[in-house]
Amino acid sequence: GAVVSQHPSRVICKSGTSVKIECRSLDFQATTMFWYRQFPKQSLMLMATSNEGSKATYEQGVEKDKFLINHASLTLSTLTVTSAHPEDSSFYICSARESSGGLPDTQYFGPGTRLTVL
């Protein structure tokens, strides 16, 4: 089946630093990837839709300048949390949809990245 990886799986950083999270589709091409954030014991909230070769589409309330998304290739999207603060501590999960073939309407999720900002 389709596999999505995320790196790193866990990161601890100091307040004010920037953190980059990578999301890769390992055995398929994905023109569209999605970034979610999940706070403890809560559901996943969609942050943005990442489109290969174009600007990401952000959900209402998500700061574009704080959460920079780059989808430079059909297999890689990156989320950079700039000037991270403790309130940004969360579980970040990406998902990808196959560009062609595969099961339609199905997203494949990465294992998630646990961000802790001290």
Next chain:
Amino acid sequence: SQQGEEDPQALSIQEGENATMNCSYKTSINNLQWYRQNSGRGLVHLILIRSNEREKHSGRLRVTLDTSKKSSSLLITASRAADTASYFCALNSGGYQKVTFGTGTKLQVIP
């Protein structure tokens, strides 16, 4: 975008029993999906049901969809301890396959 409301929020059953969780929503959908999430992990896609379907099966899973009541249910039969996880419904209402997740049901299966 709408979010599905799931109930119960938490469910604890004995191994071998059936587990049923429900998802209700407010506006029309293209499809509804169910996912499982083990603690601190990513999501695993379980099953997708389209708006023109009423019931789907996959192994021990049975999903129903009632578009008139705007609700779906996930039934896990003969539960196992390994089924312990959080279960989320996810609604697809628009383009680009964007989905919004429900509030989730935390299932505990006691051996």
